[in-house]
Amino acid sequence: MRQPPHAAVEVQGLSKSYGDHAVLRSVDLRVEQGGVLALLGPNGAGKTTTVRVLTTLTDPDAGSVRVAGYDVVTERRRAQRAISLTGQFAAVDETQTGAENLWTTARLAGLTRAAARRRAAELLERFALTDAGGRLVRTYSGGMRRRLDLAAGLVGEPRVLFLDEPTTGLDPRSRRQLWEVVRELAAAGTAVLLTTQYLEEADQLADRVAVLNGGRIAAEGTPEELKASAGQTVLEVTATDAAAFARLEARTPHPVAHRSPETLALSFPTRGDARHLRTLLDELDPGRDEITGFSVRRATLDDVFMALTGAPATETNGTTGTTDAKEPSHV
Known part of the structure; x- marks a missing residue:
């Protein structure tokens, strides 16, 4: 239009x-x-x-x-x-x-x-x-x-x-x-x-x-449109250890919305229904011994940011803010 x-x-x-x-x-x-x-x-x-x-x-x-x-x-x-x-x-x-x-x-x-x-x-x-x-x-x-x-x-x-x-x-x-x-x-x-x-x-x-x-x-x-593009809900799983974290990340055919090696957490966009969540968990951990816990939450703009840029919004090169030169205010 x-x-x-x-x-x-x-x-x-x-x-x-x-x-x-x-x-x-x-x-x-x-x-x-x-x-x-x-x-x-x-x-x-x-x-x-x-x-x-x-x-x-x-x-x-x-x-x-x-x-x-x-x-x-x-x-x-x-x-x-x-x-x-x-x-x-x-x-x-x-x-x-x-x-x-x-x-x-x-x-x-x-x-x-x-x-x-x-x-x-x-x-x-x-x-x-x-x-x-x-x-x-x-x-x-x-x-x-x-x-x-x-x-x-x-x-x-x-x-x-x-x-x-x-x-x-x-x-x-x-x-x-x-x-x-x-x-x-x-x-x-x-x-x-x-x-x-x-x-x-x-x-x-x-x-x-x-x-x-x-x-x-x-x-x-709109914020809602962008959040919908990351999936209406997000499944976050926690691996048992670093080796299991690496295997989960390598094994999954699904897009990873967020990864945190420090906390051994991986997040995946989902449709939000129980059938899809069960299927996703079984595909990620068929032996049921590499995931210690999981949670389901609504998608946020942080998920969108991660999916599009590959980095948390407030954590690029260990700093916050932009690297472009700043200017004084009031043009």
């Missing part, structure tokens, strides 16, 4: 290389106004490079990239006025108060002194920072700094908001507070493109998820 024109983000055939290394290879993406797209991928997959191109920080080598209806190369300034970028690390001035940070940002955006004061007060209230507005930012918690950073990015009321791993390092409560803010923004019509290493975050916030692997989009769809 033909998609309507004028999406908030329209990317077709985006390619980008650094020297001989192709970082992005003909990437297609689309985010509707008021939609939330979560862009997932292991370290070095190209997530941050994609964000850099979409926010005009880096030119594409090939492809068409339009944000808020503007070409990011030929209409760079117009695109910049319609977007905001909040990076992994809060870009706020610790020597100023929260209110001063927002007032300064508003003045830089062209607001008058009076309008800047009003906008700062509105945003402090919106992000539950009014009581802390007069305090120096150096006294803020990590969650408060992230909320202030996001507030600063919304001074100009952007049509498209880019969030590059915005909850990295936050405690669970602060992370959920930021989720609520993102939901409110999307409900008000702001388009959001979110990169994250937290699969629960993508599941909670995104109406569509794209998995980037090796510079290409490996899969895209």
